[in-house]
Amino acid sequence: MTLITTTNSLSKLCNKLKEAEYITVDTEFIRERTYWPNLCLIQIADSQNAAVIDVLSPNINIEPLLNIIYNPKILKVFHAPRQDLEILFKLTNRLPQPLFDTQIAAMVCGFGESVGYDTLVNKITGKIIDKSSRYTDWSLRPLTQRQIDYALGDVTHLRLVYENLNQHLLEGGKSNWLKEEIEKLNDTNVYQTSPPEAWKRIKARNPNPRFLAVLRELASWREKEAQKKNIPRNHVIKDEALIEIAHNTPKTAKSLARIRGLGHRLAEGYVGQSIIKAVEFGENIPLDQCPQVPRRPNVPKNIGPMTDYLKVLLKMKCDEHGVAQKLIANSADLEKLASFGSKADVAAISGWRKDLFGEDAINLIEGKSAIIIEEKKLRLVKYSKEIN
Secondary structure (H helix, E strand, C coil): CCEECCHHHHHHHHHHHCCCCEEEEEEEEECCCCCCCEEEEEEEECCCCEEEEECCCCCCCCHHHHHHHCCCCCEEEECCCHHHHHHHHHHHCCCCCCEEEHHHHHHHCCCCCCCCHHHHHHHHHCCCCCCCCCCCCCCCCCCCHHHHHHHHHHHHHHHHHHHHHHHHHHHHCCHHHHHHHHHHHHCHHHHCCCHHHHHHHCCCCCCCHHHHHHHHHHHHHHHHHHHHHCCCHHHHCCHHHHHHHHHHCCCCHHHHCCCCCCHHHHHCCHHHHHHHHHHHHHHCCCHHHCCCCCCCCCCCCCCHHHHHHHHHHHHHHHHHHCCCHHHHCCHHHHHHHHHHHHHCCCHHHCHHHHHHHHHHHHHHHCCCEEEEEECCEEEEEEHHHHCC
């Protein structure tokens, strides 16, 4: 039952999975030539069973599998599931619950920052994954045995990884830390593409509101066009061309054709007409409705030493608790903390991060504590009691 290609075989598997406490899940897809990912396989396993489901088989209906994946009594275990969840959301317009992300769990347990699946499997199980099938075309049939073995390994190795990490979390009292992070995966906005917001992905340095208004309309049109035709957005028109058009605001097909990457054929056809309309619309938007690039707050001068001091504290605390530093704060967060203290808009001073690092960071900034060297080791001490 390793490769499942019929509804009957799938139903038999799902009958075995329905009582599972957890299932490990992965997907194989291709999207190099499409806007939407083209789902090819779903791999699934519990503690006893494992299978690769060929969703492209003409003889299969995956409804029994979706009933298992969306069963709220079964924990769904993924590794870095952003794209897997995007696919499931596109299929059903909802997200499976509850979830467990082994990449986040690994960071909470001190296995490194954004640790890759291969590395994590090797660290926990000692096994080396054969990567030779990773970038094969999963839509071609028949699948080779090597492809099937690779796909199956993704969920069988994941069982061992999950069980190890879950034990770490329970023994370290960190389970609630993970739950707080998993909540972010449950935000459906993450998996929905809004054309009016597409301009934010484009790296344009011009902060002029009128330029941004035109760019927003152009990017929105391109996004809708890519979705409608199911092609990558850069196959409609490249970012660089959109930026150039927003700068020059061409009013005619002739002037539009001068933009690199367009040419007369596109400029004089449907694409050109759509672009010129988007430019015109963006130019006529009231100024108070134009996009604004958020201004960075004025950062006080000479915060470098305090930022460096916070980096030392962050490393101390993360080493002490066995947590990846990236999960607590990055350099920009530390700079904000050094600048604005308890008023800083950073995750490091709320929730479990506050208990682990944030509260001590604020005390350090406010002079209520200090880092000292004692017997060649760094130690955080309360200033008033232990230093004065």
